[in-house]
Amino acid sequence: MASATAADVVNSSDARAVGAARTTITLQLKIRRFNPEVGDDSWWDEFTVECDPLERLVEVLHEVKWHHDGTLSFRRSCSHGICGSDAMLINGRNALACKVLAEDVAPKVTIEPMRGLPVLKDLIVDMDSFMDGFKAVLPYLINDSGEPDKERHQSPEDRARYDDTTKCILCAACTTSCPVFWGDGEYVGPAAIVNAHRFIFDSRDEAGRERLKILSEKTGVFRCRTTFNCTDACPRGIEVTKAIQEVKRAILFERF
Amino acid sequence: MTVTHTYDALVIGAGGAGMRAAIELSDRVKTAVISKLYPTRSHTGAAQGGVCAALGNTEEDHPEWHAFDTVKGGDYLTDQPAAQLMTDEAVDAIYQLERWGLPFNRTPDGRIDQRRFGGHTANHGERPVRRACYAADRTGHMILQTLYQQCVKRDVRFFNEFYCLDLLRTPGGATAGVVAYELATGELHVFRAKSVVFATGGYGRMFRVTSNAHALTGDGPAIAYRRGIPLEDMEMFQFHPTGLARLGVLLSEAARGEGGIVLNADGERFMERYAPTIKDLAPRDMVSRAIYQEIKEGRGGGPNGDWAYLDITHLDPRVIEEKLPDITEFARIYLKVEPTKEPVPIQPTAHYAMGGIPTNVDGQVVLGADETVVPGLYAAGECACVSVHGSNRLGTNSLLDLVVFGRRAGADAARHAAEAPLEPLPDHPERETLAVLDAILTRDTGDNAADIRTELQDAMFDLAFVVRSDEGLSKMREILNGLRGRFDRVAITDKGAVYNTDLMETVELGYLLDCAETLVAGALVRTESRGAHYREDHPLRDDANWLKHTLAYREPDGSVRMEYKPVKLGPYVPMERKY
Numbered sequence: 001m002a003s004a005t006a007a008d009v010v011n012s013s014d015a016r017a018v019g020a021a022r023t024t025i026t027l028q029l030k031i032r033r034f035n036p037e038v039g040d041d042s043w044w045d046e047f048t049v050e051c052d053p054l055e056r057l058v059e060v061l062h063e064v065k066w067h068h069d070g071t072l073s074f075r076r077s078c079s080h081g082i083c084g085s086d087a088m089l090i091n092g093r094n095a096l097a098c099k100v101l102a103e104d105v106a107p108k109v110t111i112e113p114m115r116g117l118p119v120l121k122d123l124i125v126d127m128d129s130f131m132d133g134f135k136a137v138l139p140y141l142i143n144d145s146g147e148p149d150k151e152r153h154q155s156p157e158d159r160a161r162y163d164d165t166t167k168c169i170l171c172a173a174c175t176t177s178c179p180v181f182w183g184d185g186e187y188v189g190p191a192a193i194v195n196a197h198r199f200i201f202d203s204r205d206e207a208g209r210e211r212l213k214i215l216s217e218k219t220g221v222f223r224c225r226t227t228f229n230c231t232d233a234c235p236r237g238i239e240v241t242k243a244i245q246e247v248k249r250a251i252l253f254e255r256f
Numbered sequence: 257m258t259v260t261h262t263y264d265a266l267v268i269g270a271g272g273a274g275m276r277a278a279i280e281l282s283d284r285v286k287t288a289v290i291s292k293l294y295p296t297r298s299h300t301g302a303a304q305g306g307v308c309a310a311l312g313n314t315e316e317d318h319p320e321w322h323a324f325d326t327v328k329g330g331d332y333l334t335d336q337p338a339a340q341l342m343t344d345e346a347v348d349a350i351y352q353l354e355r356w357g358l359p360f361n362r363t364p365d366g367r368i369d370q371r372r373f374g375g376h377t378a379n380h381g382e383r384p385v386r387r388a389c390y391a392a393d394r395t396g397h398m399i400l401q402t403l404y405q406q407c408v409k410r411d412v413r414f415f416n417e418f419y420c421l422d423l424l425r426t427p428g429g430a431t432a433g434v435v436a437y438e439l440a441t442g443e444l445h446v447f448r449a450k451s452v453v454f455a456t457g458g459y460g461r462m463f464r465v466t467s468n469a470h471a472l473t474g475d476g477p478a479i480a481y482r483r484g485i486p487l488e489d490m491e492m493f494q495f496h497p498t499g500l501a502r503l504g505v506l507l508s509e510a511a512r513g514e515g516g517i518v519l520n521a522d523g524e525r526f527m528e529r530y531a532p533t534i535k536d537l538a539p540r541d542m543v544s545r546a547i548y549q550e551i552k553e554g555r556g557g558g559p560n561g562d563w564a565y566l567d568i569t570h571l572d573p574r575v576i577e578e579k580l581p582d583i584t585e586f587a588r589i590y591l592k593v594e595p596t597k598e599p600v601p602i603q604p605t606a607h608y609a610m611g612g613i614p615t616n617v618d619g620q621v622v623l624g625a626d627e628t629v630v631p632g633l634y635a636a637g638e639c640a641c642v643s644v645h646g647s648n649r650l651g652t653n654s655l656l657d658l659v660v661f662g663r664r665a666g667a668d669a670a671r672h673a674a675e676a677p678l679e680p681l682p683d684h685p686e687r688e689t690l691a692v693l694d695a696i697l698t699r700d701t702g703d704n705a706a707d708i709r710t711e712l713q714d715a716m717f718d719l720a721f722v723v724r725s726d727e728g729l730s731k732m733r734e735i736l737n738g739l740r741g742r743f744d745r746v747a748i749t750d751k752g753a754v755y756n757t758d759l760m761e762t763v764e765l766g767y768l769l770d771c772a773e774t775l776v777a778g779a780l781v782r783t784e785s786r787g788a789h790y791r792e793d794h795p796l797r798d799d800a801n802w803l804k805h806t807l808a809y810r811e812p813d814g815s816v817r818m819e820y821k822p823v824k825l826g827p828y829v830p831m832e833r834k835y
Binding site: 036054066067070076077081099131148149152155167202204 | 296297351356357360361362365366368391397401405406408409469470590592704749750755758
């Protein structure tokens, strides 16, 4: 490789990656607060933070917590979109706070807890009913045909069939963006269907019919009104609505 | 109000090692998992590139070759019988994951696909070998999900968002249970049990640039250390060469396994000079050190001249799309760089603790050079030190470690719980924990925990990172003394009982300080360079004096006392480490 050319390329990628470090921007945060120890009603707080334009919003929230108001509470862990802890309503849209950059929302951002789940404190919601929906679809491989000595075989095509839905991190961004889920406490919600899809379309699994039966009940897929909110909200880029449609079709035609 | 629970066995932590242990335990004895995070939030999910086993699916391979690579990769500080056992059991451990549904990438004929990874070679160093089983660059995510699915199937009892704060031991040293804090309510819970398995992960958050989650604060090692358990080889901390510049977010070694290369600011593939045989696939410690050497000689890039570059522009876009989708997304989102068209700015990032709570190959926690077993106490995964990784872990061996030793720890903890009696609890088992929390909660003015943490992270990055010296480490020890004093005066704003994450972060900071103190103490005494521990004032490995593990004990005054234990050798005679 000719080093002059390579150096030029190298330096071009620097410019953007650093860009940020040179100047800061001002970000105003409006955050919906709630604390059951303070009262029954939520309230709004506003904070102004100077930060790097490429700063992750979750780290801006840390800045607020660490230097403005230590009582601000939110979940977070990996800070790069893998653990699924920090899904919240950011400017009216569900997203992971670690995958939104300050410059994407500057100069002003409104942050609220996800909708449709009970708020426990500030941006922390009760995940139990969400996890119950997940558990209801038998989210584990079922195959009673005896175990091979080594691995089961699966063709790359069969593996690709369910690839998209293996990406789910159970952050609840899809389920809590669904108007049907907000409307009644019965619907299992998009995330549960995504996880059912992951096994229904896995050639190694034998319990597809059982899961389809669960999802054909009144709490299941036919509550979906195809609003695509879930697909828009998914931080992993899963085509959630498409997965739901595939499950609906499998129920109607028993083909999977 | 304190609630008391009784179980046969407890697992502390719900990442890969914890859930693998729980699967083993829950079939046999009454088990509970206590985790400060929901299980699927654990950092096992962030592991990317693969999990190794000599399946030989794409080319000839043998567990013995894998064992050799693991020992050599660890610069001979690895306990060889443990490495042999892990690499032997690796094959069945991978098949087990597949049978539980893990969606591995496949070969054209439908078997588990395998790819190259740093330091993994054919026939004792001849050439890179395809040994890493993988699911795109989401292998850890798939392992975490698969293990959680199996826990759901078995209806494993989880106490989610319960934060373990103390280990209860009898005066004779046996295990009696733990004390945990329920985040949702602020209540303390005493858990009585015969077996306790620590699986709390690492402590990379003591460094400014790290691939580790915020949650990785060394809870298990610090709790054990405060209760008389030594910590082994704490100075051995891995710095992964390809962290996203500024952020430290991991860019998998799989990028190099698939053909990616590392460049300096001149665009030179400098690893050709440092590891002529396997070049960019040299182990992580060597690549990180090479990057520091390039930086030192003025060939670093970026605003401060301390970056290098990961170049995957020459790879087939389909390979990038199918095998490296997540890391390319990280570069796009966080650095606004397009990895298919331009090199990605990188810097070494604090990644993995080789050291931790000393255990034998059954996960039993052991004390001292003669390895006295602590009855009922176990550790597995990153928080443990078996030691299979020695002074430098090979890529993919961490995921392997947690399935192999998670299983073994769970199995032996079940055996112990079935045989042993419940030990009596001390009077007021929660009293000391309560005193610690109350001291923080009742102080109205004092130091800010976040500022102390930031200073810790900055100083550790400057003084105890890839390149170390007596001067720098001594300075670090002084800084730690100062930070410890300030930590004892920390005041927080949140005085509430519900989700008091202000309080939790402060407790975590205390654990980080314990781990940092033992790391620095180990790094100061080890006057040699071995694996990830590089002393510029002692640049060579010194087998005559240092082919041994360090054991850091906490003295009553809080200072660190060092003991040592020999490395368990085997068929591989230590030799100079070249690639």
